[in-house]
Amino acid sequence: MTAETPRRTVWIVAPVAVVLLLLLLLFATRETGPNRDTGVVDRGGLAPSIVGETVDGGVFDLDDQRGRFVVVNFFSTTCVPCIREHPELVSFHEAYAPSGFAEVVSVAFDDSASNVAGFFESNGGDWPVIARDTGSIAVAYGVALVPESVIVADNGEVVDKLIGGVTRAQIENVIGAYIEESRA
Amino acid sequence: MTRGAGSAMGSRITRRLLAWLGVVVVGGSAFLFGAVDEGAPRTDADRVHSLAQNFGCPVCDGQSVAESDAVVARNIRQQIARRVDEGRSDESIIAELEAAFPGNDYTPAASGLSSLVWILPVVAGAGALAGLVVVFRRWRREIEAGATPADERLVADFLSETDATSAQPRAEPTEASADPTQADPTQAGPTQTDPTQVDERGDG
Numbered sequence: 507m508t509a510e511t512p513r514r515t516v517w518i519v520a521p522v523a524v525v526l527l528l529l530l531l532l533f534a535t536r537e538t539g540p541n542r543d544t545g546v547v548d549r550g551g552l553a554p555s556i557v558g559e560t561v562d563g564g565v566f567d568l569d570d571q572r573g574r575f576v577v578v579n580f581f582s583t584t585c586v587p588c589i590r591e592h593p594e595l596v597s598f599h600e601a602y603a604p605s606g607f608a609e610v611v612s613v614a615f616d617d618s619a620s621n622v623a624g625f626f627e628s629n630g631g632d633w634p635v636i637a638r639d640t641g642s643i644a645v646a647y648g649v650a651l652v653p654e655s656v657i658v659a660d661n662g663e664v665v666d667k668l669i670g671g672v673t674r675a676q677i678e679n680v681i682g683a684y685i686e687e688s689r690a
Numbered sequence: 691m692t693r694g695a696g697s698a699m700g701s702r703i704t705r706r707l708l709a710w711l712g713v714v715v716v717g718g719s720a721f722l723f724g725a726v727d728e729g730a731p732r733t734d735a736d737r738v739h740s741l742a743q744n745f746g747c748p749v750c751d752g753q754s755v756a757e758s759d760a761v762v763a764r765n766i767r768q769q770i771a772r773r774v775d776e777g778r779s780d781e782s783i784i785a786e787l788e789a790a791f792p793g794n795d796y797t798p799a800a801s802g803l804s805s806l807v808w809i810l811p812v813v814a815g816a817g818a819l820a821g822l823v824v825v826f827r828r829w830r831r832e833i834e835a836g837a838t839p840a841d842e843r844l845v846a847d848f849l850s851e852t853d854a855t856s857a858q859p860r861a862e863p864t865e866a867s868a869d870p871t872q873a874d875p876t877q878a879g880p881t882q883t884d885p886t887q888v889d890e891r892g893d894g
Contacts, residue, residue: 521817525810532806548789616761641765642772648790650748650762 547647547667553578553658554646556611558636561623566611566634568658575608575665575681576658579672580649582615583625588653591671596630598674608681609633613640615652659684704830711826738771741780745770745787746794754796766791 547554556568556578568576579595581588595610602608610633614622619637626635636643647656647667655672657665657680665684668676742756747763755763755770766787773783788795837845 518821521814525814528806528810532803532810616764641768644762645765645769645787645790650760650791 547656547664549664549666551664552662553656553664554643556613556636556643558613558640558643559638560634561619561626561637562635564634566636568611569662571609571611571658572662573660574606575602575660577608577610577672577677578647578656578658579610579612580615580644580647580652580654581612582617582652583621584617585615585652587671589629591653591673592629592631594671594673594677598677599631599633601674603633611636613643615640615644615649657681657684703833707826707829711822734771734774737780738767738774741770741774741783742767744796745784745791746796748791748794762791 553568553576556566558566560566568578577595577598579591581592583589595612598608599610603610610631612622612631612633612635614635614637617637622635622637647654653671655668655677657668657677659665666680668680739756743754745755745766747753747755747758747760747766749760749762750758753763755766757763769787770783773786784795784797
């Protein structure tokens with residue numbers, strides 16, 4: 507052991523301490539995890555395309571719905587909040603679809619076409635339902651969990667994305683606010 | 691020991707050190723390369739897997755899309771596969787996913803504070819290399835400096851002791867020791883002493 511030993515120790519310890527401090531700083535300032543609010547869609551941007559075969563054998567194309575508001579509802583027959591919100595969607599559809607003001611389209615999230623058909627038979631709802639190959643639609647709309655609903659305006663742009671179960675009043679408020687904003 | 695002998699020994703040790711250093715550098719580099727670098731994806735499936743590994747599952751804790759079995763992770767994997775089939779670039783695929791599920795791109799940014807992830811290993815590696823160079827140069831200086839007066843005194847003492855021992859009258863040779871091939875190596879003169887042995891004892 508010589509007098510030089512402490513100085514040598516400092517030369518070894520100091521750079522290691524600096525590197526560790528920088529790493530600490532780096533990890534302390536990083537986000538703690540993924541965004542749990544799931545994905546987003548660009549509000550005010552054009553809604554991603556939706557083209558798919560419906561459970562009754564027809565074809566749904568979102569572009570054909572220009573001129574009316576569309577509620578794009580992502581759901582699963584095994585999801586409790588989805589089951590709870592279903593009567594609200596039925597009520598909204600019955601109020602606004604006959605006049606051509608609004609439409610609802612349901613997109614199944616990891617569910618079978620037969621389950622979905624059975625669910626609508628039991629719970630009502632007479633609107634297009636897409637149950638096959640829906641993964642790409644869900645990704646395009648940033649859907650990670652269900653239920654989620656995206657309100658699309660009559661001009662095709664995204665009005666809002668609602669996370670969790672929705673009510674008829676909630677959808678009406680979103681559309682009403684959008685119309686008010688557009689007129690202003 | 692003379693300064694020339696010390697210098698020859700020093701260069702031999704330096705060569706040995708350099709050889710070991712070469713082995714460490716080559717072996718370490720190979721190990722690091724094998725451990726860290728996965729190489730460019732070879733097939734489309736490799737590319738899909740590589741992209742999925744670098745994108746976090748939006749609803750999982752610390753799992754990538756490649757590892758998770760959540761529905762959204764499966765959907766994203768399928769979407770990546772579709773985009774790869776369409777011939778889209780890695781950057782555009784990640785940009786699309788990041789737009790839909792922000793904050794899940796695992797690839798550290800090359801700017802800002804996140805760039806430390808790239809910079810720190812290089813700085814640490816360069817620092818370690820510089821430290822090695824400094825230490826090796828110091829060792830070489832010490833070796834090239836040759837024997838100190840204390841070393842030389844030690845060697846002189848040893849030689850005088852050896853001379854005194856060899857000057858003592860020898861015992862009658864036995865039949866075995868009369869055979870020159872059976873000569874006792876410990877009776878060798880000072881010229882046969884391994885200089886490295888002397889040098890090692892003189893350390894100080």
